[in-house]
Amino acid sequence: MKGNIARTIAAVAAGSLLAVASAGAATASTDGGKGSSNTQALAAQVLQMRDGLTKVAYGGDVAKTRVDLDKLSPVLGDIAAGKRYQIQTETQKLGDLAKGRSDESSRLLADPNAKARQLPPLPVPIPSLPDLPGPLKIVSDLVKALLTAVTGILAGLLGGLPVPPLPIPPVPLPTP
Numbered sequence: 316m317k318g319n320i321a322r323t324i325a326a327v328a329a330g331s332l333l334a335v336a337s338a339g340a341a342t343a344s345t346d347g348g349k350g351s352s353n354t355q356a357l358a359a360q361v362l363q364m365r366d367g368l369t370k371v372a373y374g375g376d377v378a379k380t381r382v383d384l385d386k387l388s389p390v391l392g393d394i395a396a397g398k399r400y401q402i403q404t405e406t407q408k409l410g411d412l413a414k415g416r417s418d419e420s421s422r423l424l425a426d427p428n429a430k431a432r433q434l435p436p437l438p439v440p441i442p443s444l445p446d447l448p449g450p451l452k453i454v455s456d457l458v459k460a461l462l463t464a465v466t467g468i469l470a471g472l473l474g475g476l477p478v479p480p481l482p483i484p485p486v487p488l489p490t491p
Contacts, residue, residue, distance in 0.1 A: 354400050358472035361390060365465045366482050372458050373484050375448035377424055380458075384421040387465075388414055394468060405438075406471030412437055413464035420454040420461060427453055434460075439467045445483065 364387045371379040393399050394410030415434050423429055434457075441463045447455040462481060469478045 354402060354472055357390075357394075357400050358469060361394075361465060361469055361472065362479065364390065365462060365469065366479075368458075368465075369462060369481050369483060372447055372451055373445075375450050377450045380451060381421055381424045384417050384424070388417040388421065391417055391465075391468075400472075403471055406468055409438065409464050409467050409471070413461055413468060416457050416461040416464065420457040423454050423457070424451075431457075437464055437467075439463060444481070 364383065368380065368383040368387060371383055391410050391414035394402065395407055395414055397404075397407040412435065419432060419434060423431060431453075437460055441460055444459045444462065446452065447458060451458065466478055466481065
C-alpha cells in the first residue's frame with residue numbers, strides 16, 4: 316500500500332514538474348512565433364518606424380523617406396501575411412493595404428517621372444494631415460494614407476491602448 320502511494324505521489328510530482336518545465340519553454344521561445352510579447356515588440360517597432368517616417372517625410376528629406384519606406388515595407392508584409400504575429404484579420408488586411416502604399420511611394424520616389432497607380436481605398440477614415448513639402452509632393456497622398464493605415468495597425472496591435480499621435484513637425488513654408 317505504501318508503495319502504491321509513493322508511486323502515485325512520484326507520478327504526480329513528475330507530471331507537475333514536466334508541466335512547469337514545458338510551460339516555461341513555451342513562454343521563453345517567442346522568436347518567430349505567435350504571442351503577446353512578440354506582438355508588443357512588433358507594436359513598438361511599428362510605432363518607432365511610423366514616427367521616424369513622419370519626421371523625415373514632413374522634413375522634406377526624400378532620401379531618408381525612401382530608406383524609411385524600404386525598412387517599413389517588409390514589416391508591413393509580415394503583418395499582412397499574419398504568420399509571425401497573432402493579430403486580427405482586419406489588421407492583417409490593413410497591413411496589406413499599407414504595404415501597397417509604402418511600395419508605391421518608394422517606387423515613385425525612385426522615379427519621379429513614373430506614373431502613379433490607382434490603389435484601393437483604405438477602410439479607415441483619413442484624417443486631415445498637412446501635405447508633404449515640395450520635394451515629396453508627388454507622394455503626399457500616398458504617404459498620408461500610409462501613415463493613417465500604420466496608425467490603424469498600431470491600434471490593432473495595441474488592443475485598445477491609446478495610440479500616440481503622429482509627431483508631425485511644423486511643415487516648412489515654401490520659399491518665394
